[in-house]
Amino acid sequence: MSEQGQPTEHAKAAEEPKVSPAELKKRAKAEKQARRAAQKEQEGATGEVPPAANGAHQDYTAQKQSGQQDQKGKGPQAKGQPQPKPSKQGGQESKQERAGPSTQSMPVRGKAAPTAPSKEQPKKDNTVVELLSHLYPVQRRPNLIGVSKDVHPAVLALGLQISTYEICGSSARCVAMLLAFKEAIQAYTTPRDTSLPRHLVSHHLSPQIDYLRSCRPLAESMGNAIRWLKKLIVELDPDKPEHEAKDLLCEEIDRFVHERITVTDQAIASSARNQIRNGSAVLTYAKSAIVEKTILQAHEQGTRFRVIVVDSRPLLEGKRLATSLMRAGLEVQYVPFSGLAHVMKDATLVLLGAHSMLSNGRLQSRVGTASVALRAHKTDVPVIVCCESVKFSGKVALDSIVLNEIAPPEELLLSSPAQPAVHPTAVTTATGKEVSEDDEPAAKLKSLHDWSSIANLRLLNPVYDITPAEYIRMVICEYGSVPPSSVPVVHRLANEGM
Amino acid sequence: MVGQTPSLTTFLKSLKQNDIETSIELFISLLKRRQIKNSRPCAIATTHLLLRVVAEPKRKWDAQKLIDRVGHVGRRLVAAQPREMAVGNIVRRVLGVIREVAERDEDSLTDSEFSGSASPITGEFKQRPGLPTRFSEFSPLHGAAAMPHNMHSGRPGTADSMNVEFGGTPQRPGLMSSNASYAGQGPSGTSLFSILQHPQGRSPLATPPTGTQSPAMGPSPSRRTTGGEANEKLDIKAEVIDGIKELQDELDVVDSQIAESALDHIHSNEIVLTHTSSQTVQKFLLTAARKRKFTLFHAEAYPNNHEATHATILNGAQGEEEDSDERWKPLTSLGITVILIPDSAVFALMSRINKVILAPHAVLANGSLLAAAGASTIALAAKTHHVPVVVLSGVYKLSPVYPFDTDELIEYGDPSKVVPFEEAEFMNKVDIVNPLYDWVDCDLVDLYITNLGGHAPSYLYRIVADHYRLEDVDLNAKQDVAVKKG
Known part of the structure; x- marks a missing residue:
């Protein structure tokens, strides 16, 4: 792109x-x-896109294809159409106006x-790791300028929340998206000479989806939910009155959220909690809502066990999990990623959440999960993945390079107060002389915040990695506890309805 | 000194001013407070301190006494921070030097004693009659005793008058006497010569220099006996000091020596992954970068070393001196693409990496190693992807210890690096663990590169055997012997 x-x-x-x-x-x-x-x-360049996009809208037998082409094809379309179109008139006219009075500026x-x-060229080089250049988003940070006017405010807000990780986690994003879509659907009115099933998806939902995708690549659960929703809309009776249809859609969305996520989570948690026995030490990595639920339920059940939370930069999600478990009264050990080898010896069970379960049995989850699973595998600690079937995916991947997401590298920077924080301590501990000595090199030395100005320095912040199936003992989903090899079967059952 | 955080530099500075016991105490407290930490600073500080101990002005050493003394000091240092294995390693190396010097003398003496088998063993040296180093000054291995000069004249303030006299006189006869002419001769010549000198050599050990030697024994006027006595004591001192200086030189050049083999291991367009801000690794990569282009993935070693790692990537590795602002060029300025990644991303990228380069904290005799926390995760990921793991380590990091209890080897760091103390509730209720080191098993390592060259992990025990004496492997066992003896 x-x-x-x-x-x-x-x-x-x-x-x-x-x-x-x-x-x-x-x-x-x-x-x-x-x-x-x-x-x-x-x-x-995207010659094949329009038919593919149409296919996505109308031909629902090719769901998988559309999913992939969604990403490939609609990206440029989204970039190409909404951006030049609205901003062309507005933006370029203003350019002309500005250029008009002051011709010297021209x-x-x-x-x-x-x-x-x-200038752009080296800058691009400077921030992009060639190996993973295919993963970099076209538009890194969502900006509200240039967003299609069709995007509903609820979706706009959601996009921002997603991009700042305020809403984080595959199922949370999926639920939030569906709820926002509900509002967007309620706000929709069918134009005169078309019907809702024909128009809603391509003209109203698509901009919303494209906008969300520009905020952060869609999670597999979101993709599954969108596919389900599109199918539902298209299969609506065109003669149905608009408000009825909209109400029906909203009900169906509620039902989907309830059935596929809320109740499912409950079922998985109550199934997984039985894996936790008295005296066991449960190790988990980062934060997964479903793992949290499982642990809390096991705790409520009266099982005595302790939890080891392994965490990693830059998101430090595990800290939030540790905090909530701590507040629930559990015995929690919190370890940075570097201490993984150290705590694995004590663990008796590894519970992992998933971003997605891929069709070849591999687990796509927060980057670092693979190392945790590998270490557990080597230490003979069973690895159990808790995953709703809505996150099961038809995709396959062999490594974390092809299928991944690259987060903005700026997230890797240590918070800027941490940088000066070195100095105040120096000031307090050292005499005045020392401070001046300290400050001079500090002025010369570059900090990580200058990274983009250093020609050959890159910061790489991948979001996910792929855990090989052989490290996973069991996947607990609402269809039961299955081995990773059964993932494609469950996916067909749950998401493709066959 | 005022207002300066104690560190290796301040310690080395203070070493010149303080007396020995104070210096030992200071070093111990610095070790305990982790103000000197990591292998290299510890090794450097230990060599300097032991040099001072050996060169203690008032003392005349014979080998056993010196071994006891160094062993004693060494045990105290090791006890202060047993996980800084470099300290123990250096102590063992120094003990090895002493033993070697002693044995060399013993050899030359026993050679001489074939004839004079009576060997008038006197004094406390029943086991080692040859220890007084009467003849080692003639040894070609030992130069014309330049060290005693430094030792005694270098510190005029500290030496008392008697010592100055004592130290001053002996070397003069040593230098003036016909030693110089013998210096070029081989050991056999020396031992032959020693036959004649033997009785004279023994005599100083017997309490008073009685002057009963036969006058036919060559140029030995009674005036020289005092000189001879001093020569003996000085000699072992000087040789050991030389040995320690060699050790110091080794510490200085170890990185360059390791870096020499960089081009044998890094090919063009290779993708290399490393971890932490090790000087050794930086030097290795810099050497490779001068000739070849490669890509470096640098895991940041959060939370204990990430700041240093970032600084290394951005501004280049710090120079030899810990505190100096002098830095090497960063790799990026040599056109090497450096990609900083969080530790968690290692597995994700490992499938594209050609080589993992690690720097150990200590290397153990079976080929396993201790390295910054996170290293074993990296090594394990590398192993599963069949990516070679190369460990760059100076021999001084090689410890004769076998890992029986790996947990015991690991030190825990400051939990506030993981979660700041401001978060009181979290700090209070959650058990925060921040191990500093990881133990990496030997089967995860493919190659060691030391200053001696490249070795398989299974070969390291031989290098251990080359560098440490069996007697010194267990420093505390020595203590038992000493206690028994005492």
Whole structure:
């Protein structure tokens, strides 16, 4: 996608210096041309997209395909259509206005324009790890500017919450998305000469989904839920009155959330809690809602056991889990990721949450899970994964490179107060002389916050990794406790209805 | 000194001013307070301290006394921080040097005693008649005793008048006398010569220099006997001091020696993964980077070493001196792509990595190692992906200890590095564990690179045997012997 983005920039860059001395009309013309060229190029590059997208909307037998093409195909579309279209009129007119009165600024921009892409080039190099360049999102941070006007405010808010990890976790995001979609559906009115089943998905739901995807790649559970919802909408009776249809959809969504997530969680937790016996030491990694529920239920049941929470930077989710378990009165041990080998010896059971269970039995979960499972496997500690069937996926993956998500590398930076925090301590402990000595090198030395200015330095912050199936003893889902090899069967049963 | 945090540098500075007992105490407290930590600073500090102990101005050493003394000091140091194995290693190396010096003399003496088999064993040295190093000054291994010069004239303030006199006189005869002419000769010549000198050599051990030697024994006027006595004592001192200086030199060049083999191990466009901010690894990679382009994934070793790791990546590794602001160039400035990753991402990326390079805290005799926490997770991930794990370690980190209880070897760090103390409730109720080291089993390691070259982990026991005396492996066993003797 980045390749598609660049030609447009080049095109603009090539055009602008020619135009810059010229009159406004000429310039506007050139811009139009550039726009057209860009559009053409995008359409050319994603030539197969429109049919694929249509397929996604209407042909529901090819669910899997649509899921994949959703990601490939709609990305550029989303970028190509909503962005240039609304902002073109607004943004570029304002450019013209700005350029109009002060023609002197024009040459400056003309000069800046050719350098801009060249600047962009190394910058891109500087932040992207080539090995994983396919995983970098087109748009890193969601910004509300340029978002399609169709996106419902509830979805907008949700997008921001998701991108800041306020709503985090596959099932939590799925539930939140469905609830936001409920509001979005209620706010929908069918245009005159079409019907709800035909129009709702492609014209109303798609922008919402694209926006959410731009905030953070969709979780597998969200994908499954979207597929289910689309199918449901398309299968609606077109003659049904609009408000009835909408009410029905909302009910169905509620039912889905209830059946596939809330009750399921309950079932899984009550099944998994039996794996925890008196005196056992349960090790868990990061934070999984379902693991938390399991542990709390086992605790309420009166089982005496202790919990080891392994945690890792940058999200430190485990700390939240440890806090909630601690408040519930459990005996909790909290270990940074580096201490993993150390605590594994004491563990008798490893409970893991999942981002997704892949069809080849592998587990996709928070990065670091694979190491935990591997270590447990080597130490002969059983690894049990708790996962709702809604997170089961038809995808397969062999390693964590092809299928992953890259979070913004800025998250890896230590919070900026931590950096000066070194200095106050130096100030308090050292004499005035020392401080001045300390400050000088500190001024010279770069901190990690300058990372993007260092040519060959990259920060890599993957979100997930893939745990090989042989490390997993058991997957507990609402269909029962199954080995990882049964994941594709359960997936077919649960998500494809066959 | 005022207002400076105690560290290796301040300790080395203070070593010149303080007397020996104070220095030992200071080092012990620094070790206990972890103000000197990690293998290299500990090793450097130990060599300097033992050098001072051996070179103690008032003392005349014979080998056994010196062994007892160094052993005693060593035991105290090891007891202060048993997990800094480098301290124990250096103590053992120094003890080994002493024993070697003693044995060399013994050899030359026993050679000489074939003829004079009467061997008038006097004094307390019943087992080791040859220990007084009468002849080692002639040994070609030992130069013309440059050390005593430094030792005695270097500290004019501390030496009392008697010592100055005592220390000053002996070397002069030593240098003036015909030693120089013998210096070039082989050991056999020395031993031959010693036949003649033998009675004279023994005499100083007997309490008073009686002057009963036959006058035919060559140039030995009674004036020289005092000189001879001093020579003996000084000699072992000087040789041991030389040995310790060699050790110090070894510590200085160990990284460069390891780095020499960098090009044998890193090929172009390789993807390497490392962990922590080890100087040794940085130097190794820098050497490779001058010739070859590769990609480095650097795991940050949170929470104990991540700041140093970040600083190393951004600004280059710190130079030799712990406190100096002098830094090496960062790898990025040599065109190496450095990718900083959190520790948890190691498994995810391992399938694309060609080589893992680790720096140990200590290497154990069976080929396993102690390294910064997280290393065993990395090594295990590497093993499952069949990625070779290379460990760069100076010989000084190689410890003759076998891991019987691996838990015992691991030290726990400050929990506030994981969760700050401000979060009182959490701190209070949750057991926060922050181990500093990980034990990595030998079967996870594919190759050791030391300053001696590359070795399989299974070969390390031989290097241990080369560097440490069997007698010294268990420092505390020595204590029992000493107690029994005492």
